[in-house]
Amino acid sequence: MPTENISVATEAGHELAGSLELPTGLVRGAALFAHCFTCTRQSKAAVATARALAREGIACLRFDFTGLGGSGGEFGRAGFATDVADLIAAARYLADRFGNRILLVGHSLGGAAVLAAAGGLGFDRVAAIATIGAPSNVPHVLERIEGDLSAIRERGSGSVSIGGRSFELSREFLERVENIDLVAEVGKLRVPLLLLHSPTDDLVGIENAGVLFQAARHPKSFVSLEGADHLLLDERDANFAATVIAGWSSRYLPIRDDWPMPDDGIVVKTGHGKFGTEVHTASHRFVADEPASYGGDDSGPTPYDLLLAALGTCTAMTMRMYAERREWPLEGATIHLTHDRNHQEDCAHVVEGEEGRIQALNRRIELDGELTDEQRTRIMDIADKCPVHRTLTGHLHIHTRRVE
Known part of the structure; x- marks a missing residue:
């Protein structure tokens, strides 16, 4: 898929680094992917899901939260509320560029963040939400932090280890994580919801999906990622989750009525990437491209x-x-x-x-x-x-x- 590197300005004054996966052909809608806690936009789940959505005609932006990957700002002073603000800023960028309602997709804590961000963005601007391994209790993520959190609350800051990496956290970070009632936020949702969760997830138990599903209103759906680990490190698991989300989302981001479907012959329209092209017959659509060896994205026949x-x-x-x-x-x-x-x-x-x-x-x-x-x-x-x-x-x- 063609990939465009972009940056999104935040109200805090720093830039968020993002990768926009574009369909080879025409764009029928846009999606935003929120990565897991301390991960980046390069995680397997982020890349697989964004590219699967692009194959379905949905432009998908995967970006780094504040202080992670290529984004500016301080991770240790950000916290969950900053993640939500980052999502709203990125979603507004997509809405301004593509002019449609946005599909929100989040993995782990990123899933919790998209659930919390929907209300702030406005339900009229959200087409649907899908989460992968999302916790129902946001403070749950503090259990993954190795360090003296009591000392940080007392002194104002301190060093910790998360997933083998060192971070400097502030008291504000902890407070922003602790002061969120995600179940109440889910109960307020007015958009379609898809929950994907593995029953063998040893970091965020399957019971979290049950709590979120019970709190949500219809339409809501659940898909079991049997045998998958929390981070979807097996590429087959990541691709399966991505394919399910892409197929499910087509109901809420339908093909646009103004796309040309000729009465006879075919219509060919230039798309994205160097050579990406979309072909429309009277009843079918498909893309043509060139192989990577010739500078294309190899997303369709030549x-x-x-x-x-x-x-x-x-x-x-x-x-x-x-x-x-x-x-x-x-x-x-x-x-x-x-x-x-x-x-x-x-x-x-x-x-x-x-x-x-x-x-x-x-x-x-x-x-x-x-x-x-x-x-x-x-x-x-x-x-x-x-x-x-x-x-x-x-x-x-x-x-x-x-x-x-």
Whole structure:
């Protein structure tokens, strides 16, 4: 997926570092991902979820909370209230840029933060919320801190260890974590909610999901991440959670009505990244791209892939129709297609104004079924008579005009 590095200004005066995962094609909506406690926007769950949403046409911003990763500010003086403020600032950036309601997604404490931020952002600006392994009791995160918290409350600040990393925490940080009633905030929600949680989560127990689910109003859903750890370190778990969220969110961020769907032919629109392009037929949408080796994002077939696919699919359909009309036992066909012209060189010729020509299309056909030699020969003969084959080998003219 195309990735754009951005920064978001906060009311506190520092910048938040973010990575905006963009769909290859058109954008139907926007989402915001909040990472887990002391993690960054580079966590497996953040990257997997953001890219899965982008594949569904949803631009997703994953960013670092104050004082973490590439973001400014002091983590040790921030606390939960600052996380919520960061989310509101990032969500407003997305709303201003894309103009739609936002999907909020949060992992662990980030999940608690999106639940608490929805009201401050305004329910009319939130399309839906999804959380992964979110705690129902925000002060629960203090149990992961190794250090003398009593001394910090007394002295005003002190050093602690969180996940093997050293941090300087303030009394204000602890107070901001402790003074939040998340269950009450969930009870106020007026947006669709999806809770994902692992029954084997040994950091934030599954009972937290039960408390949040009970407090929430409908529509609400729960998905068990059986066998997953809290941080979704197994890429398969991260991808599963991401796919579920992306599929569920499509109900609340539907395809826009103003996207072109032609009555005949196709419409091609430039998208994001260097080569990303979206193709619309009368009833289908898909993307085309270039491989990473040529500077693309490899998020869809290349133009030559589509050309070969047109020939291959038309060949397969024509052979099947021919065999069925004669009631021949053709069970299926496998068609291998290649071209022997260097794609990058061909494109360079076009840019320079020279005529780019495909030297040859190579087609190998395997026929399955109890066919006689004569039947196989007749079916192979008909392959050269499929409509796309005849178009490519006939006198083809392309007429181009500019639309004013």
